[in-house]
Amino acid sequence: MLKLPRTIRLDPSDTFVFERAAEPGEWAVSGAFVFWNQDPAALGPKARVALRSGFLGVESLGWSTLAIVTEASEAERETVVERLAAKLLEKFGAPDLAAARGAAEEEVAFAASLCDHAPQTLLAVKRSVEDGEIRERFRTLRPRETAGGADSLHAHASAFTFHEVEGDEEPAEQVDLMGLLKADRMTRDRT
Secondary structure (H helix, E strand, O other): OEEEEEEEOOOOOHHHHOOOEOOOOOEEEOOHHHHOOOOHHHOOHHHHHHHHHOEEEOOOOOEEOEEEEEEEOHHHHHHHHHHHHHHHHHHOOOOOHHHHHHHHHHHHHHHHHOOOOOOOOEEEEEEEEEOOEEEEEEEEEEEOOOOOOOOOHHHHOOHHHEEEEEOOOOOOOOOOHHHHHHHHHHHHHHO
């Protein structure tokens, strides 16, 4: 069966760390293409967080810290490709629908390649800019097995039950949530 990532929100933090948070349950892609040809130093604080650690929700073009591996039908995959192609044409300046569809096919194929895990496995991304190129590292988070098993979305209800991590072992990144909230309030006060 085909698997694709969907956005998931375990707590409300995405709503304040990103300029636009993806709605839970949207089909997702890596989204690194959003930052192509942009100077990371010129990005605002919330855009930098999206660059570092966000999955792009296809419908809203909002960001999610985590995505969840989900089974999908071929019809759903086609819908994701068509929706993303339309967004690439409308919002990202694709030269025509054929080029947008080709780019969307590549993005969705890459997203599917990240889902070579059991359904309900959480995915996290860490991006960096090295030598002018965006590098992505993906990790998986699996719920601790419980007496009832970890076969439902409810197994993900508490983020603190996760203890297995697969992928690069690196020190945790520090995000200044209070600073982001203050910057957001200052921006709202000016408008």
